[in-house]
Amino acid sequence: MSITEHIISAWRCLSSSKMRTFLTTLGIIVGISSVILINTIGSTLGKTVRATMNGFMSGNQFIVAILKEDYMETGELSGTAITDEMMQAFEDEFNGKVRRMVILQGELTTLAGTEKKEGNINLCGVSENTIQSLGAEIELGRYISAEDTVKAASSIVICNQTAEIIFGKGVDPIGKQVTLGGYNTTLTVVGTYKPLIDPSLLGMSDEDPQTAIIPYSYLENLVGTDMYTSNQVYFIADDEVSSEELKNAAEEVFPKYVPEGEMLYTESLNEDLEQIDSFVDIITKIIAAIAAVSLVVGGIGVMNIMLVSVTERTMEIGVRKAMGADNKSIRTQFITESIMISLIGSAIGIVLGLIEAKLVAMFAVKLTSKMNLPISVDLGIPVGAIIGSVIFSFVVGLVFGVYPADKAAKMEVVDALRYE
Secondary structure: OOHHHHHHHHHHHHHOOHHHHHHHHHHHHHHHHHHHHHHHHHHHHHHHHHHHHHHHOOOEEEEEEEEEOOHHHHOOEOOOOOOHHHHHHHHHOOOOOEEEEOEEEEEEEEEEOOOOOEEEEEEEEEOOOHHHHOOEEEEEEOOOOHHHHHHOOOEEEEEHHHHHHHHOOOOOOOOOEEEEOOOOOEEEEEEEEEEOOOHHHHOOOOOOOEEEEEEHHHHHHHHOOOOOOOOEEEEEEOOOOOHHHHHHHHHHHOHHHOOOOEEEEEEEHHHHHHHHHHHHHHHHHHHHHHHHHHHHHHHHHHHHHHHHHHHHOHHHHHHHHHOOOOHHHHHHHHHHHHHHHHHHHHHHHHHHHHHHHHHHHHHHHHHHHHOOOOOOOOOOOOHHHHHHHHHHHHHHHHHHHHHHHHHHHOOOHHHHHHOO
């Protein structure tokens, strides 16, 4: 018999006892669906965490800090500030592909529109690249530009909520003048932003001050002093620049500025995301391996049913042998049936696992939408796990089908024909 004839014959035998075939595949179905569900959840969780973090802090960000060597024990920061000379030397290593992100906290004050309506604000001085680290996106107009910082322009970007308070709902604030409380200065609104994180999740109410953003150079002129004396600085790099390149450059540029008793600290957002992905992947694989144990139980069930099938079909085996079927043909027939049972269970388990994962994702979306969490569930299909499940099911059917098939093949023709 050809392999095609063996498959057709196996399908007929399995179809004649549909309920028993289904019950036999249950162990395989449960094992495969569990593995697919867990791998899908793991893949989805990794994608969702990455997408969510990128929503809060997007871009290829890199942090450089100079800390006390005993910082981890004492929490004491270094007194050594990262100067413009240090930042410029680091940026020069990448020919414009890496830029500093300066964020200077001003003070709590008020902002008044042309109609003298006031809103409380937190004043913040920034460089042109910091929108990627403030957890916000521009809604109208533009963000602070490089030209604004160079010229110390009187430009300001305000929250859409602040714009509604001082100008009124539905009024376009772009180009309008605002006055800072406590300062004899007027600024021009060049843009409005909306927070990516619901303020209520941070314990803030609608009445709490929102951040108003101006060029850091203008803020320094406003207070009459050089405010940038931080021992920590953020850089934003082009996507083509790797975390390793950034780290190597930092270790080449900054150590000569680090005094004795202090240390250089670097951190990459991409590395943090990779570590999260790696952690999620390890946990997923461990849980999936535990779930895969049920496949062994399912394989034992397949072997048990195949042994019963061999006993029930003893007369058939005897007739086939009497008509010239050799041991190899008998053995192949029963192994084919065992493999088909496993593959059928695998197919059903894969579909069931993906459906379960979809339902879990829908439930997660519904749950987070009620909680006002800024999470977008990105359902990931674990192609590798699906292929692995099919291969594993084939192996289970082959391994656990060998003994029943061998038992059938070794039957003596006379004993099989005399069996009642």
